[in-house]
Amino acid sequence: MYHRHYNYCATSVMRAPLRWVLWDVKDTLLKVRSSVGEQYCKEAERMGLSVSPVEIEAAFHKAYRHNSSRYPNYGITQGLDGRSWWTCVVRDTFFQCRIQDPALLNKLAHNLYHNFCNAENWEVFPDSEGALESCSSLGLKMGVVSNFDKRLEEILHVCGLLSHFSFLITSEEAGTAKPSPNIFDQALQKCGVPAASVAHIGDHYVNDYLASRSVGIHGFLLDRHNKHDVPPAHRLCSLEELPSQLQHHVD
Structure with missing residues (x-):
């Protein structure tokens, strides 16, 4: 009985309408241009x-x-x-x-x-801008959760991406880093919605995918080089796949 009840609750939570998308930045939306x-x-x-x-x-x-x-x-x-x-x-x-x-x-x-x-010094991935615009067109708000220092706001600004985000949380300013649940808890407070109404996109299996899912967020792993074995519904080979993955979570 306990297991049936748990599965029912988990399924119900998964059907909560998506309202926010959280993003990792480095090696997800942009990368260092040269070594x-x-x-x-x-x-x-x-x-x-x-x-x-x-x-x-x-x-x-x-x-x-x-x-x-x-x-x-x-x-x-x-x-x-x-x-x-x-x-x-x-x-x-x-x-x-x-x-x-x-x-x-x-x-x-x-x-x-x-x-x-x-x-x-930075290169924005060619699929980043389109993915961010697609999230906006789906009516989703966006924020950043990044293990980065406080220069991140300026970097996103000069790379033309800052305007997409309602807030940024860097590990330097948060005082805690992924994979700690605390940095995601800070993000959820800013979102003002339950974890089940939030998705997170990142390229790191532990810091992004496992850590976000551990707090109930819909974690998607951006796996551009096919390195990890995760359920197909959780995996993105490219950010071009994101809109279709998110679509069925949105009202």
Whole structure:
């Protein structure tokens, strides 16, 4: 009896009309235009330094992993913020590549932090704009839930996407990061509707798909490279598939 009752309730919840769509941003709607190694090298060259993109790329990933482990979510709970956290990552990256002058390291970190607010450093996926417009045409409101720092608003603005969203929640400003349910709870408070009336689109299996579904949101996994085994009704090979997936959830 318990199982029958649970299944009935779950089915009823699934039929709640959709009102909001939440979006991940990086690697869902847009991506870094060229590799981090190339972008870091370009900035180093502007300052008269000669470094290898391959070496920088490897050093960056090592520095990123180290700082993410030691200071998760930009070190917010340890007194850091996004800018100071990225300064540590950039300094650690170049330090591994034998650039050790403190003033030079700080200048590189400062310039690179601001460089990533420029539209030329980002590439909007060709299916993003159409998917966002389709959501609007279905009468759906939209918000962002992203493990990103507070530069995200400016990045979305310069990439021409900001106007689609009613609100943005970044993990830096929320003080919590996906896959924590807390960041989705903050988003649901802004939406003002039950989780069953909200969808979430993202490319990360754990942070986006599993985490959103764990709180009752309709999580869709954007799996552009066919890496994951999820139910067909939950999977998008391209954002062009989104309108038809959402259509039957809307009144």
